[in-house]
Amino acid sequence: MNDAARKLAPLAKDQAEQHYREAPNNLEAEQALLGAILVNNDAFYRVSDFLKPVHLYEPLHRRIFEIAGEIIRMGKTANPVTVKTFLKADEKVGDLTVAQYLARLAAEAVSIINAEDYGRAIYDLALRRSLITIGEDMVNIAYDAPLDMPPQSQIEDAERRLFELAETGRYDGGFQSFNDAVALAIDMAGQAFERDGHLSGISTGIHSLDGKMGGLQRSDLIILAGRPGMGKTSLATNIAYNIAAAYEPEVQPDGSFKAKNGGVVGFYSLEMSSEQLATRIISEQTEVSSSKIRRGDISEADFEKLVACSQMMQKVPLYIDQTGGISIAQLAARARRLKRQRGLDVLVVDYIQLMTGSKKSGENRVQEITEITTGLKALGKELNVPIIALSQLSRAVESREDKRPQLSDLRESGSIEQDADVVLFVFREEYYVKNMEPRDEFDPKYEEWKMQMEKVKGTADVIIAKQRHGPTGTVKLAFQSEFTRFSDLADPSLTQYEH
Structure with a gap:
């Protein structure tokens, strides 16, 4: 190998690694959190106010989290047995069936105490993935330079998406469950009750x-x-x-x-x-x-x-x-x-x-x-x-x-x-009545105008x-x-x- 080839070899290796970089995720944290929820449903309430199914990286984990959440909200118990009935029986996770995978998650579950920490880690990684998507879109649009998106409107669009991400933790909108909408309505009524003037x-x-x-x-x-x-x-x-x-x-x-x-x-x-x-x-x-x-x-x-x-x-x-x-x-x-x-x-x-x-x-x-x-x-x-x-x-x-x-x-x-x-x-009727003032104050209509003016003044x-x-x-x-x-x-x- 000549000198030039030797210098280029590590560079090519770095570029290959950069090209195949995986989006930030932590499957172990997702497994630990799901295991904790399946063993003790209280773990769900420690993360449900900020963590949504879309924040999990693995599609199967998203479905398990969503199904478990729906079961728990209905006042029932979510465990490997109740959750598996809502998943495809023939789906495989490596060599395991879905039922075996759920049982493994529960068996290897860690303490519920750490549930919120795992939830936060998963949420932060989801935000990082969203940031990467926005960044990639910015770069690609800037390279393509489409006629219908001049740089100024691209800046405004990126600013809007970043703002939405900063405000809500997600920038994709999407449907909201009726449960969430009802909770928001009740919350608004509570705030009105506490606010000055109700x-x-x-x-x-x-x-x-x-x-x-x-x-x-x-x-x-x-x-x-x-x-x-x-x-x-x-x-x-x-x-x-x-x-x-x-x-x-x-x-x-x-x-x-x-x-x-x-x-x-x-x-x-x-x-x-x-x-x-x-x-x-x-x-x-x-x-x-x-x-x-x-x-x-x-x-x-x-x-x-x-x-x-x-x-x-x-x-x-x-x-x-x-x-x-x-x-x-x-x-x-x-x-x-x-x-x-x-x-x-x-x-x-x-x-x-x-x-x-x-x-x-x-x-x-x-x-x-x-x-x-x-x-x-x-x-x-x-x-x-x-x-x-x-x-x-x-x-x-x-x-x-x-x-x-x-x-x-x-x-x-x-x-x-x-x-x-x-x-x-x-x-303001006063504005129009004022302009109708008779020029002569001895005009018979003047008294009538004066009374009308007093009324609207x-x-x-x-x-x-x-x-x-x-x-x-x-x-x-x-x-x-x-x-x-x-x-x-x-x-x-x-x-x-x-x-």
């Missing part, structure tokens, strides 16, 4: 609205729409700040934090800058008019109020992204990052029509809006947070005698109405036009335009009425 969702801080909606429900897409000047941004800002200010974290057993009350809020402000948004919130909290703050027309007492308020607000977990014309893919990637780094309980988007879809939808704005609303709905489910998305209404409202918005007024696409779990309209209607899990109707709120603040009316008898 709400199943996150409180908006406006009691009359919570009473009608039960708070903001996780994974819901809530569309908040209105004509310009109705105060939809003000309402969204009020709700976002109320939730962030009420944030009360609770430490979980794994060391992470979860919101007991309130929550961490992400606010995408596509229309206003973060300073404008902050000015609105400061004005609302201090009751100093935002126009006065902007002009600097404030007293020393007002300024002290502003400073005290800003110090208090610095601790509030409200994060603002002011990127204009953001795409749904960019928005999703940033929301995932925020959830991973700071936590996330509510997302606000102001507003849908300022977002962009992918280039695939071309010039068709209806298709683009459809893609955006579908993307927001999917993101809400993925992150398990409510998303409040603001939307404009068509001008058709202005040409009608009755200016109250209807679902058909949602602009550019039926998909907004279709994808939304809740549709809220903000309507300082009020706003939030019309719940659609709600998947609750009633529709109208909630009357107080609105202070100088501080852009919505709040509950002082007289509770006026606050709600059904459609």
Whole structure:
């Protein structure tokens, strides 16, 4: 063998070893865990909250774990005799039949004390295999460079899959048993019972609205729409700040934090800058008019109020992204990052029509809006947070005698109405009545106008036009335009009425 061949021989050996590397697994740990479960069914409950059949490497082990789990959940005993009846009798494991293999697992079972350690080892190896799959896909797609997946969208896709893996320990989705769904529903009811105000969702801080909606429900897409000047941004800002200010974290057993009350809020402000948004919130909290703050027309007492308020607000977990014309893919990637780094309980988007879809939808704005609303709905489910998305209404409202918005007024696409779990309209009659003021105050109609103005002054209607899990109707709120603040009316008898 010449020198060159001698140098290449070990390299070829290394490459061969790398090429045939086996995915990380530990069959002995799987056998030990299954043996412990077959001998003492309590071992199953030590691992069932985090270990699923899909996490086991050997297909036969997956089936044994799944069957044993179903038998135990039914309140029966899982042992080699009861489990073997659900497996193919003629299946072989080396020289052993399935029945002999099950008996061997039970006979060689170790102490139940180690069951959780084995379960954790199996789970970690399954995560490593999932990471390898994501990594291999990234490498293969980057090599192939397909036209329909430019590098930016590949990064977003990889980020989404990694996020799902970090959040749930698996990135494949799949079916969920009805048992698990029922357990989640009962858990949600228990949390509602313990939470302030007994709400199943996150409180908006406006009691009359919570009473009608039960708070903001996780994974819901809530569309908040209105004509310009109705105060939809003000309402969204009020709700976002109320939730962030009420944030009360609770430490979980794994060391992470979860919101007991309130929550961490992400606010995408596509229309206003973060300073404008902050000015609105400061004005609302201090009751100093935002126009006065902007002009600097404030007293020393007002300024002290502003400073005290800003110090208090610095601790509030409200994060603002002011990127204009953001795409749904960019928005999703940033929301995932925020959830991973700071936590996330509510997302606000102001507003849908300022977002962009992918280039695939071309010039068709209806298709683009459809893609955006579908993307927001999917993101809400993925992150398990409510998303409040603001939307404009068509001008058709202005040409009608009755200016109250209807679902058909949602602009550019039926998909907004279709994808939304809740549709809220903000309507301030005061805005329209004010514009109808007769020029001559001695006009006979002036008194009539004045009476009408008194009736609607300082009020706003939030019309719940659609709600998947609750009633529709109208909630009357107080609105202070100088501080852009919505709040509950002082007289509770006026606050709600059904459609």
